[in-house]
Amino acid sequence: MAQEKKKYLEKGHFAPGLRTTTSVFGHDPVPGLGVGGQVRLQILDYISTDWFADYITMDLNGAGTRNNAHIGWSVLFYPKQLNRFTPYVMAGHCFDYAHVTPVSTPYNDRSDESVSRWSSAVQAGIGSHYFLTERFHLTFSAQFMMHLGNHLDYELEETSTGWYLDTDPVEHSHDERLEGHILLTLGLNYRIADFW
C-alpha cells in the first residue's frame, strides 16, 4: 500500500516567526542588516499571507547611517508542494519609514542635517520554505521592493578625504528614478494553530 504523502502546509495554518533581512542593491552601494518578525496565515491550500515588520540599518561607508522600518503584508502562492520543500512566488505592499543621519564628530555637529520620510512600497519575489519538522520551517526569500512617492534626497559622494554624505544636494532627483532595493530574508516560523 502506498504511503500517504505528508502535507506540511494546509489552509488554516497559523505560524508566527522571526526574520533577519539583508538589503542590497538599493540607493546606496552598501548592504544593510535587519531584524523583524512575521505571522503567516494560510488562506487556501495554495495561498498564504505574511504580515511582517522589519527594522534595517545601514552604514553609509562611515559617512552616515540609514535606518529603515517596514511594516506590511505579502501574498504567497505555492504552485507545488514538494514534501518538506515548498517554493513560492510572492507579492505585497508595505509602509516604509527611512531616516538618514550624517556622521558628526567633536568638531563638526551635523545633527541638524538628518533627513527622513514616510512612503509606501510594493514588493514581489520568490522564496522557499523548508520544513525541519511538521511545525517548524525555515524560509529563504528574495524580493524586489519598489518605493512609491518621493525618495530621500541625499547623495553619498566619494571625495579625496573619504566618503561624504550630502543631505542637501544641489541637484534634486525627486522624479529622476524610482527608489528600490532587493531584500534577502531568512525566516524561522513555528505553526501554533490550525484555524480551519
Add this chain to the structure above:
Amino acid sequence: MKKILVFILITVSTFSFAQANRNWKLKTALSFAPGLLTEKTYSLQLQGYLGFIQDKIEWRGEAFYFLNQYGERPRFSMNHQIYTGAFYHFTDKAFQPYLGFQPGIAISQSSEYATLNTETNALEYKIAANPVGSVATGFDFFGEKLFFLFVETRYIFGKHKADSYPVYLDEWRFSFGLGLYF
C-alpha cells in the same frame, strides 16, 4: 519568604511530575559569557535565557547584559543584546548537540567616538539600537531531573551605528554552566 519557598517547591514538583506525560520541556539558565573581539580585546557578559523544546526544536529568548571590556581596544561602554530564535537538537536523548540561529538587537554605546552637542558644549556618546545576528552551536546534557549542563559558542555579527563613526559588534562568544529544566 516561607510562602515563596513553598510556592517554588510546589511549582517545581508539579512540573516534574507532569513532565512524564508531555513531549515538551522548558529550560532556563544563567551564565557568564566571555567573548573575543579583534585587536586582543575581550568582553564579559551575563547571559540569561528561557527555552521551549518540542520535537527537537528549541525556541529561545535570550538576553546578554554587558559587564565590561578589557584588552588593547575596549570600544563599548554599553553593549546589551537581546535575541530570539530557534535551535535544532540533533537527538532527543540526554546528550543533545544543537545548532541554531537567532536574530537580535544590540543596545550599544561607543566609548571611542563622541559628538559635540553645540547647545551644551558637551561631548556625547549616543546609545543606539541596531540589528545583530547570531549563529550558535553547543550541547545540553540533561540530568534525570531538573538540572542540565550546557556548553555553547556563538558568532555575533552586526555594526553599532549611531550619529558618529560605525563600530563592528562582531564577537566570538562562549558560555557554559548549569541550568534548570521542567
